[in-house]
Amino acid sequence: MIGALLQGGAMVLFLGLGAAFPRYPQPLLGKHTVINIVTGLLMFLVRVTLVAFVAARADFGLVDMTWLGHPALQLLVAFLALDLTRYCLHYAGHRVRFLWLFHRVHHSSTTMDSTSGLRMHFVDFLQLSAIPIVLFSVVMDVSSFAPWVMPTALGIGVFFDAFQHANLKIDIHSPFWKTWNLLLNNPHFHSWHHTHMGHIWDGNYGNTLTIWDRLFRTDVTRDEVPEALGISSEDELVEEIIPLQLMRTTLSVRQKAAAAEAAGR
DSSP, X not given: OHHHHHHHHHHHHHHHXXXXXXXSOOOTTOHXXXXXXXXXXXXXXXXXXXXXXXXXXXXXXXXXXXXXXXXXXXXXXXXXXXXXXXXXXXXXXXXXXXXXXHHTTTTOOSSOOTTGGGOOOHHHHHHHHHHHHIIIIIIEEOTTSOTTHHHHHHHHHHXXXXXXXXXXXXXXXXXXXXXXXXXXOOHHHHHTTSBTTTTTSOOOOOSSBSHHHHHXXXXXXXXXXXXXXXXXXXXXXXXXXXXXXXXXXXXXXXXXXXXXXXXXX
């Protein structure tokens, strides 16, 4: 529940800042935002039922972590493990065609704001939900960690998810943001992950840290902001809540309409 409140608060904060300092001119609460929020609420129901059920029964802790005595070290290890694993999953979501079929739901909108992280396919959501369960319930025994460590490690990712998707204009050439961009994700860096030209500039997969993209040579950031966001026409999906989960492409809809018209002649 604390995570949901943090996520909601961060989204409201960056929706407001995005309205005050927008990168692209767009409605504050457009159709894309409604789809994102409703999808997020549906995924939240899955989280508090199915995901919570699995998490409560996955308490194995194969690797003893008591050697990490200081809470600061516990937080560092938990955060780095979580962020690197998310980078790897995100990379696979773009580079493995089968996984891209689901992940493209997240990229389907041609507009982006702090709620855009909520837009995802059910399969994508299950993969993301599995990461902390596998890392901290199956692989690592984190029972010796300070009580605040795991909520903080997870909370950092929640905060950056809202921040990086915000429709917020920042001056990437200013000393502050230039330095920030060397280490941490931001709306400019992540906008190049959502560029409509993703088939050419496919990268910027990091969730909180940008160092993974530089380390693994997937940094595709440019000085300007992308001209357009979204996905290519062959992958374009119908912009509705249920059709997005069913992955109905606009191309298939047009083909069915053309076939029906031809049959009626």
